[in-house]
Amino acid sequence: MTAMFGSELMLRALCAALVIGVCAPTLGTYLVQRRMSMIGDGIGHVALTGVGVGLILDQSPVLAAVVVAALCAVGVELVRERGRTPGDLALAVLFYGGIAGGVLLVGAAGRSSGGNLLSYLFGSLGTVTDTDLAVIGGLGAAVLSAMLLLRPALFAVCHDEEFARVCGLPVRALNMLLAVTTAVTVTIAMRAVGLLLVSALMVVPVATAQQVTRGFRGTQLAAMAVGGLAAFLGVAISWQADTAPGATIVMVAIAAFVVVALAAGLRRTLVRRSGPTDRWLPWRT
Amino acid sequence: MPVSGPAVVEVAHLTVAFGERAVLRGVDARVGSGEVVAVMGANGSGKSTLVRAVLGLIPADAGQVRLFDTPLRRFRQWHRLGYVPQRLGAGSGVPATVAEVVAAGLLARRGLLRPYGRGRQAAVAGALAAVGLADRADDPVATLSGGQQQRTLIARALAGGPELLVLDEPTAGVDAASQEAFAAAVGGFVDGGGTVLVVLHEAGPLRRLLTRALVVADGRVVHDGAVPQDAVGYDHVHPHGPPNGTELGR
Numbered sequence: 025m026t027a028m029f030g031s032e033l034m035l036r037a038l039c040a041a042l043v044i045g046v047c048a049p050t051l052g053t054y055l056v057q058r059r060m061s062m063i064g065d066g067i068g069h070v071a072l073t074g075v076g077v078g079l080i081l082d083q084s085p086v087l088a089a090v091v092v093a094a095l096c097a098v099g100v101e102l103v104r105e106r107g108r109t110p111g112d113l114a115l116a117v118l119f120y121g122g123i124a125g126g127v128l129l130v131g132a133a134g135r136s137s138g139g140n141l142l143s144y145l146f147g148s149l150g151t152v153t154d155t156d157l158a159v160i161g162g163l164g165a166a167v168l169s170a171m172l173l174l175r176p177a178l179f180a181v182c183h184d185e186e187f188a189r190v191c192g193l194p195v196r197a198l199n200m201l202l203a204v205t206t207a208v209t210v211t212i213a214m215r216a217v218g219l220l221l222v223s224a225l226m227v228v229p230v231a232t233a234q235q236v237t238r239g240f241r242g243t244q245l246a247a248m249a250v251g252g253l254a255a256f257l258g259v260a261i262s263w264q265a266d267t268a269p270g271a272t273i274v275m276v277a278i279a280a281f282v283v284v285a286l287a288a289g290l291r292r293t294l295v296r297r298s299g300p301t302d303r304w305l306p307w308r309t
Numbered sequence: 310m311p312v313s314g315p316a317v318v319e320v321a322h323l324t325v326a327f328g329e330r331a332v333l334r335g336v337d338a339r340v341g342s343g344e345v346v347a348v349m350g351a352n353g354s355g356k357s358t359l360v361r362a363v364l365g366l367i368p369a370d371a372g373q374v375r376l377f378d379t380p381l382r383r384f385r386q387w388h389r390l391g392y393v394p395q396r397l398g399a400g401s402g403v404p405a406t407v408a409e410v411v412a413a414g415l416l417a418r419r420g421l422l423r424p425y426g427r428g429r430q431a432a433v434a435g436a437l438a439a440v441g442l443a444d445r446a447d448d449p450v451a452t453l454s455g456g457q458q459q460r461t462l463i464a465r466a467l468a469g470g471p472e473l474l475v476l477d478e479p480t481a482g483v484d485a486a487s488q489e490a491f492a493a494a495v496g497g498f499v500d501g502g503g504t505v506l507v508v509l510h511e512a513g514p515l516r517r518l519l520t521r522a523l524v525v526a527d528g529r530v531v532h533d534g535a536v537p538q539d540a541v542g543y544d545h546v547h548p549h550g551p552p553n554g555t556e557l558g559r
């Protein structure tokens with residue numbers, strides 16, 4: 025374990041994973057509240073096309089991915105704003121089009137520039153450079169401060185959009201902020217867990233936290249802790265066991281969810297047997 | 310009809326259509342300061358559409374809406390308004406405490422970035438006390454009964470200290486205890502000089518507070534005056550009213 029912290033490569037990987045592990049659920053809490061848990065997954069698919077565009081144009085693939093993912097997220101939000109969830113099929117076409125286009129573009133660029141498809145799909149913590157870390161840290165700080173400072177307003181918008189409108193909140197701007205933040209988070213998380221597993225880090229820690237929390241703020245903070253812990257343990261385990269770090273992080277998060285959900289269920293059952301329900305129980309009934 | 314105070318809500322020739330279908334066709338209405346006005350009518354007659362257009366939630370196709378003597382387009386004093394929607398929006402994938410939901414009502418006053426500060430707790434506690442839920446502040450909203458959840462939404466609207474309360478069928482499907490608590494809360498608000506515009510199925514527990522009723526039918530206001538006997542708003546649908554309170558005329 026001490027050897028792990030001795031390696032500079034390892035330290036960079038750990039820092040990047042921690043930033044993403046904490047940021048993704050901070051945003052994810054709002055997405056889950058709005059029942060749009062899967063949106064991160066879809067935006068992740070589309071970001072791959074952005075990566076391909078960046079490689080083809082010989083620009084930064086990360087930057088291109090942010091731009092393409094943000095355009096897509098804003099587009100989806102504009103459709104949602106018109107009072108309907110974007111059609112199931114329309115989303116499917118967009119998202120699978122995103123991944124197919126990405127595979128084609130990255131493949132085409134690969135012949136000349138050597139872009140590695142798998143590292144975008146499943147993450148490549150082992151290749152994080154100092155520059156990467158600076159970008160991840162900067163964007164992560166921006167995501168975190170926006171999501172935490174605007175919590176009351178974002179909570180109101182996600183909880184009851186019409187009420188937020190009657191409060192005079194800039195509902196549209198806040199929705200766009202959430203859409204762009206989703207795109208940014210997806211793109212920085214691409215490095216740690218890969219585009220195919222991004223959504224897991226946004227959603228699974230929230231699902232875990234919900235098992236034991238009573239309120240929104242508590243859920244968000246607990247989810248951040250769970251996400252950070254999963255990222256730390258995932259990187260440590262993958263270092264020891266020589267497994268893929270991205271998949272290991274996600275497996276740790278899912279294991280935490282299963283354990284907490286079982287424990288919460290067990291406590292509920294025990295309490296129900298042992299007499300009338302006390303409504304001060306620290307979990308949802 | 311008693312002459313009422315300065316206009317709080319003024320609606321002139323309001324027309325609202327969804328696609329080809331005009332739901333409101335030239336509605337005129339006025340709510341003066343201190344009045345408690347019911348909007349009644351059959352299901353689907355456009356009551357919710359009327360109040361939602363008054364709040365700017367749906368665009369008017371023609372006509373004018375003025376709030377506190379300001380055209381809706383230029384109205385920015387949202388803290389003077391409290392809204393209780395007919396039902397809660399989609400967002401509830403994450404638990405929220407009663408206090409968190411009620412605190413959202415303070416946003417109109419505090420703006421986007423200013424933290425809630427010390428006043429938050431007092432304002433939330435006061436609003437919850439007004440609807441008889443003082444002891445439930447830290448409970449998840451999902452553990453409350455339907456009537457208690459409805460009262461939570463009323464507390465949210467009251468928290469910011471509004472002058473006008475707009476409620477959409479606040480007592481539909483609500484248990485008797487909650488109806489009484491609700492009537493008491495609105496009574497307290499009116500005694501404090503508040504103005505109320507409320508969509509109602511039937512006058513019910515609010516009857517003693519109502520100063521006037523508007524009945525909407527066929528996209529127009531067909532009655533503006535004394536509060537009709539319960540279910541009179543449904544007369545053109547069913548002359549004797551529903552025998553057991555079932556809803557008619559959808």
Ligand SMILES: Nc1ncnc2c1ncn2[C@@H]1O[C@H](COP(=O)(O)OP(=O)(O)O)[C@@H](O)[C@H]1O
Pocket residue numbers: 327332350351352353354355356357358359
């Ligand atoms: N967003 C909407 N899009 C299309 N039609 C709508 C919409 N909202 C309401 N309507 C229609 O307008 C009519 C009036 O609805 P509403 O105002 O909700 O009636 P009420 O509140 O009196 O029951 C109904 O026929 C309803 O189907």
Ligand SMILES: [Mg+2]
Pocket residue numbers: 356357358395477478
């Ligand atoms: Mg209605």
